[in-house]
Amino acid sequence: MLCYVLLLLAPHGLLCTTHMAAISPQDPVLSIGSSVTATCTLSPGVTLQASSLFWTLNGARVPSSCYSVLSPRTLSVSLQNLRGSRQQSGDNLMCHGADGHILAGSCLYVGTPPEKPVNLTCWSRNAKDLSCKWSPGGRGETHIRTKYTLKYKLRWYEREEECGNYRTGKQRYSCYIPRNPALFTPYEIWVEAANQLGSAVSDITTLDILDVVTTDPPGSVQVSRVGDLDDQLTVRWASPPELKDILFQAKYQIRYRLEDSSDWKIVDDIGNQTSCRLAGLYPGAVYFVQVRCRPVGIYGSRKPGIWSDWSHPTAASTPNNERLYTASCDSKPSDQNTTLRKELKQFFGWVRKHAYGCSGMSIKLYDQWRVWLQKSHKTGNQILSDDNS
Numbered sequence: 126m127l128c129y130v131l132l133l134l135a136p137h138g139l140l141c142t143t144h145m146a147a148i149s150p151q152d153p154v155l156s157i158g159s160s161v162t163a164t165c166t167l168s169p170g171v172t173l174q175a176s177s178l179f180w181t182l183n184g185a186r187v188p189s190s191c192y193s194v195l196s197p198r199t200l201s202v203s204l205q206n207l208r209g210s211r212q213q214s215g216d217n218l219m220c221h222g223a224d225g226h227i228l229a230g231s232c233l234y235v236g237t238p239p240e241k242p243v244n245l246t247c248w249s250r251n252a253k254d255l256s257c258k259w260s261p262g263g264r265g266e267t268h269i270r271t272k273y274t275l276k277y278k279l280r281w282y283e284r285e286e287e288c289g290n291y292r293t294g295k296q297r298y299s300c301y302i303p304r305n306p307a308l309f310t311p312y313e314i315w316v317e318a319a320n321q322l323g324s325a326v327s328d329i330t331t332l333d334i335l336d337v338v339t340t341d342p343p344g345s346v347q348v349s350r351v352g353d354l355d356d357q358l359t360v361r362w363a364s365p366p367e368l369k370d371i372l373f374q375a376k377y378q379i380r381y382r383l384e385d386s387s388d389w390k391i392v393d394d395i396g397n398q399t400s401c402r403l404a405g406l407y408p409g410a411v412y413f414v415q416v417r418c419r420p421v422g423i424y425g426s427r428k429p430g431i432w433s434d435w436s437h438p439t440a441a442s443t444p445n446n447e448r449l450y451t452a453s454c455d456s457k458p459s460d461q462n463t464t465l466r467k468e469l470k471q472f473f474g475w476v477r478k479h480a481y482g483c484s485g486m487s488i489k490l491y492d493q494w495r496v497w498l499q500k501s502h503k504t505g506n507q508i509l510s511d512d513n514s
Contacts, residue, residue: 145171146220146228154234154269154321160205165220165229167198175200177223182233183216207235209268236268238323242298242316245330248337248431251367255306255334257288258299259316262325271320275300280311280331306334338430341365343377343399343416348441355408355444361400362416362436375418376429379403384411384440397421409445413438 146167155161165180167173175194180187180202193201200220210216215232222228240262247257257275261267275288288300298316306312312334316327345363360379379392379401395401406412415438420430 144168145173145222148218148220148229148231150231152215152232152234154236155207156322157207157209157235157237157268159207159235160203161207161233162201162203163218163231164195164199164201167228171228173222173228174198178228179221179223181217181219181221183211204233207233209237209266210235211268213268213270215269234269234321236320236322239267239271239318239320239325241325242273242318242327245314245316245327247312247314247330247332248339249306249334250339250341252308252334252338253305255302255312256299257302257314258297259327260297261318262327267320267322269320269322271318273298274317274319275314276317277302277312277314279307280313308334333428336428336430338420340375340418340420340430340433341367342433342436343418344436346414346416346436346439348412348414348439350441350444351402353444356406357402357404358406358412358414358441358443359400359402360414360416364399365418365433374421376421377401377416377418378432379414379416380435381412381414383407384413406443408443411440411442413440415439 146165149164149166150161153161163180165175165178167175175196175198178200179189180192180200182204187202187204191202191204193203195201202218210233215234218231218233219227220229242259243262245257245259247255249255255277259273259275261271261273273291275291276285277288278285288302290301290303292299292301311331313329313331315329318325318327343362343365345361347361349359349361351357351359362377364375374397376397377395377399379395380389381392381403382389392401392403403412403414415435417433417435419432
């Protein structure tokens with residue numbers, strides 16, 4: 126008769142062994158789906174009978190149908206189709222006396238061999254260190270303790286080194302190398318995974334430190350209004366101070382969104398300037414703005430570095446000015462004026478849609494249009510005032 130056992134999560138430290146009995150095998154390592162038969166043999170001098178003993182697995186009593194009395198002093202238990210261990214410290218298999226006292230214990234380590242780690246990526250903050258992260262291969266979970274080792278060496282050098290500062294997260298692993306990396310010699314980096322059922326090695330990643338440099342986010346981000354213009358905001362920021370130690374230019378990027386929206390709009394055409402005007406915004410609205418940067422041309426490198434994290438969000442609001450959109454110059458416009466206003470409305474809509482970037486041409490075009498529009502309204506209002514006098 127097959128015996129299927131539900132593995133329950135047991136607290137750490139439950140395993141407690143005595144000299145009253147011995148379990149064999151002791152702490153076996155098994156593959157998921159396999160079976161095991163364990164025996165509990167009473168020590169000499171113990172006045173108990175094997176027929177009075179019972180087994181528990183992670184605190185749950187194993188059905189007696191799984192037992193076999195092999196001798197007056199030996200009781201076996203057969204477990205079939207084992208599932209993965211619910212804790213990396215192993216599943217606790219206990220042999221008990223009739224009164225429930227623990228006579229002996231063993232741990233079952235049930236899992237799978239590791240698959241080769243994947244998604245190995247690395248970055249260097251300000252070209253002064255090196256960090257790498259990766260993911261376990263396949264489904265990731267091996268159910269038993271698996272050791273990951275990040276190794277690296279300079280290309281054309283035989284000596285390999287091992288990273289020693291590891292961090293683990295949910296299906297993510299990382300390691301930090303704090304010392305100054307070599308800047309002009311490529312690195313070869315890989316990850317080795319091993320447990321008691323097998324081992325695996327990731328693909329080798331070759332990289333140049335200058336190609337994976339990132340920086341801290343830009344600081345002192347300020348967002349302010351542009352006079353009384355109700356659809357524009359000016360963004361200013363400071364370059365990360367660490368950039369002064371590295372010979373490179375920075376490329377910046379801005380993203381912004383409305384207060385009640387989760388959709389970010391990205392402005393890409395900023396270059397290395399540290400200010401930008403956002404146009405085509407909604408009047409009387411609150412916007413959140415963030416800035417990030419990436420190094421370009423470090424020590425003559427042709428490849429750009431890695432984008433920094435976004436700066437902390439900075440909020441600002443545009444003025445609430447509806448005059449430009451509600452003012453009327455003539456209560457009974459002619460057909461010609463109606464056509465002109467329709468054309469102007471279409472052009473104004475096009476400008477609002479396209480003049481949102483930070484390029485000089487778009488801002489200049491937009492400013493000229495706004496000045497002309499304001500002047501036309503002032504002229505129209507003056508004519509309307511003269512006619513009524």
